[in-house]
Amino acid sequence: MINFQISPDQYKHWKLSFEGSVARLTMDVQEDETLGDGYKLKLNSYDLGVDIELADAIQRIRFEHPEVRAVVITSLKPRIFCAGANIYMLGTSSHAFKVNFCKFTNETRCAIEDDSRASGRRYIAALNGTASGGGYELAIACDEIYLVDDGNSAVSLPEVPLLGVLPGTGGLTRLVDKRKVRRDRADVFSTLAEGLKGKRAKEWGLIDDTFTTTKFQSSIDDRVAQIVNLRSDEAAQDNILRYNGGIKLNPLEIQSTDDSCDYRYVSLQFHRDKRYVDLLVRAPEANLPTATKEIQKLGDDYWPLRAYRELDDALLHLRVNEPEVGLVCIRSEGSIDNVLAFDKTLTANRDHWLIREIVLQMARVLRRLDLTAKSFFSIIEPGSCFAGNLFELVLASDRSYMLNNPDETVAVALSELNTGAFPMSNGLTRLQSRFLAEPKKAYEAFAHEGPFDTEAAETAGLVTFAPDDLDWDDEIRVAIEERTSLSPDALTGMEASLRFAGPETMDTKIYGRLTAWQNWIFQRPNAVGPNGALTNYGKPTQAQFDYKRT
């Protein structure tokens, strides 16, 4: 079982240090500390374990060190920044694991960009040596890239020429869409195993600047000082300095049995013989603080942060450790009023750094759900509390079922947070995505006073089906049975196509276009067959291609 929880004292591959408003993330991968067997993490190459640490570090910078304005990512290895994902790990992994590995590393890189965009921290890739493949892809997720000019170090994406696969962590998309490298130059660069060194790399826009070995460290320091000075002026103008030192992210407490996982606010109940799981989210307790000072004191015990961290961990667990579970039935339990009270507090204090970070984290978790290759059904029954932020779970689901029983109240509700706090990867809110054909239905739903009962929710278009109590059990049972009987591959492709209507962004391109092509290639004999390039990498045998173009 792969565990996604970690803390800096357990890091094996990264050093995270702080100096004033600068964080340093230094990569020093320990060859033998691998997550799986049969490979060594040479030359700062990485496996999922290395990336779990990186994801954790970025999260901790945001919550534990909000004073940080610049993050420098560099390496402790001489002449090498990072060699990318470990090829032998990829070569020996199952198709499903490769796909999930790439998805997680993509989410980590998008989390860097989210921090930069939403919280204004500037990420500097200080390439003290060669950055190849995923190493360059990590750099290109940063805001600025500086490469040492030592006559040897280069940036490269050698996947196509050496491995017969694509750079799998957004590299191709970021090359032409983020750095806007000319497509013919991107073509040359992406087929050049040795990559490009400082001068030409800068000319082509692959890096921002290059410095000689002797001047490298001081140039990075200068640039960082510049950023920090600039940012502290900005910071003084808003209320970003009221940090009081950040809050600590403590480990989640999980109680597991064979067929359940219980967090404080989230529970998983497995029905593995039927290939589905019930995911229950519990509403917050009443009477929680509304003042930011007290919220900060509560720290990671505060419901929105705790519950969504738990949800995030549950989703990752389901993806990687429960591949045969194809359907997640989302349920909720508790008081709608309490959930709405939280949303009110979050809305009122969105300028406070901690509240902002909490809302951004909730948004990232919801996007993780959108990108999870499982079906989601929301089941809305008496006692459920799909309101405001939790109603996003209904909107993120592939379908929703809401009981229609005149004798029992079932309700859902919207809050201010549904109007923009939780953008999908396509940049729209989930309500906008839902009502592309009739945008006014989103406004009408907001104009509605108080919670919606089942009929009102159905009329407003907020739920898919509203069976009455006579049909309810059968309808849910049949829906689950039907869904879990379908081809899991076809469902994955279908959901990836239906969930993201409307505009595309760099993120959706990475998860849709690039990932889908990579998944295709990850299955082709030219990559993974006995004569494939990935299979034969590093062996005395050479790849033999079937040259038919499809």
Added chain:
Amino acid sequence: MINFQISPDQYKHWKLSFEGSVARLTMDVQEDETLGDGYKLKLNSYDLGVDIELADAIQRIRFEHPEVRAVVITSLKPRIFCAGANIYMLGTSSHAFKVNFCKFTNETRCAIEDDSRASGRRYIAALNGTASGGGYELAIACDEIYLVDDGNSAVSLPEVPLLGVLPGTGGLTRLVDKRKVRRDRADVFSTLAEGLKGKRAKEWGLIDDTFTTTKFQSSIDDRVAQIVNLRSDEAAQDNILRYNGGIKLNPLEIQSTDDSCDYRYVSLQFHRDKRYVDLLVRAPEANLPTATKEIQKLGDDYWPLRAYRELDDALLHLRVNEPEVGLVCIRSEGSIDNVLAFDKTLTANRDHWLIREIVLQMARVLRRLDLTAKSFFSIIEPGSCFAGNLFELVLASDRSYMLNNPDETVAVALSELNTGAFPMSNGLTRLQSRFLAEPKKAYEAFAHEGPFDTEAAETAGLVTFAPDDLDWDDEIRVAIEERTSLSPDALTGMEASLRFAGPETMDTKIYGRLTAWQNWIFQRPNAVGPNGALTNYGKPTQAQFDYKRT
């Protein structure tokens, strides 16, 4: 060898008839007239041969019957409109063929939408019976969909529940992006083998209206009459009525040997042992007419129409009949001045229906090139004529090489047509896509007086490499060798990611996101393995899935 050329007198599966400004395209697929062996085209199901006729018919309506304002697509079979792509054909086809089949059918449906959007013809899908799978996808490519309400007929996308694959012709994308069907309803519809009948189909936005059997024909006629009346008003206002009866599209003349294909203006020279082909486009003769009346008299002998129809046929031939050819070296021959003179004539007369159709056809051919899964290198040498419309070939190439020899003039040039006449699928011009990072470079290039010599072209960013004559032969040879040695699958995925930077449209979503997922699924054992759903369709055996979600 599959031949993409056809004319209505050879049609086996479609009837094309005209009545005033209405065209009727009636599907009546002949079961035994298949392109391949081992399947029968029952229930108006189709194979590539059926779609080649449809693509031809749409093209002919535009050129031969420009007076047409409404196109009605319907079926001659009782109670069935179209059952979609033939499953047994798909089940017995190679992966490469399936992929190319879907790409062509997608291009045909996009051509319907191009005609509607750019030339204002309104396409009416008159579903006189059930439209399932590709049948409904054909309907959804039309502007309006009407379904008979006979208690039985339905629209459906049964691919996911019955076959374990995706609807492969844009259905999922058009469902949520064109018709903007709510995503949860799209989810239900796409997993419901039997589909939805009239009333609910209308309520969910899957069709525009439904009429009882007795009223069906008259309701369609009324709607068509309404369109035609409305459109003739519009037409009277512009110059769209100066048709003089359209022009005839005659068969292309092709002379083939074992290693060459010669059209009038296009030649293919195969180097199959080296897995590449030289594609030469010859410039038009001088002294061609500039008046529309004389151009119309020339008809399909007019260079821009003839040369691009030839180019289109050559691209389709390369895709389907030459799978092992991975690289196309585009060359040109002739006078730059002549090409630019043509562009001037086309630009000056873009309001004339024939010129508009010719330019739109050129744009479609160039988009076909963008979407071709082969590498393209443009080779620019003395005597070449990459100017104006032909310079789009350079911009569409993955790279370009331009000889730099002070003793010989090599030149490229831009024309007015490069500023918007040939949009890519992403809606941008190829120059805009090229200069995403520095949009002003596109303007600077246009401000340049006269043709560019090699150094000017390189400085302007119009070509990738400009080797001198000492290096030229070696550099081209090595570039070709290197390119054709790489994994063809990785190149396909790489090119699909690098060619379409910037915005995404419904078209790019269909060719990028949806197609890539479908290609992935088309390889998965759950679809095509011995126990896969596609393999076992219609057999007494049932599909057995590996339920692991990836």
